[in-house]
Amino acid sequence: MRARFRLSELPGVTAAPACAAGAAAASRALARAGLGHLGGHLALRGPAGVRAGDLARAAERAVAAALRRAR
Secondary structure (H helix, E strand, C coil): CEEEEEEECCCEEEEECCCHHHHHHHHHHHHHCCCCCCEEEEEEECCCCCCHHHHHHHHHHHHHHHHHHHC
16 A cells, blocks of 8 residues: 655645545544644555555555655
8 A cells, every 4th residue: 555645735635546534544643743724635556455444554654754754
């Protein structure tokens, strides 16, 4: 599973392909970092049939990486 997150000043997280579990996990990761007012775009790539937990962990790692790059 590969995930990439682009940080945005606009609130809300979009995901492509649409993945509710990944978008929700990205929003939670931003909120935990104290940046819940920001948003971004999450791109997920991987094999079909990936578990929701794996998607969520990949999204959280992608948000953390984007925040490290932004600082």
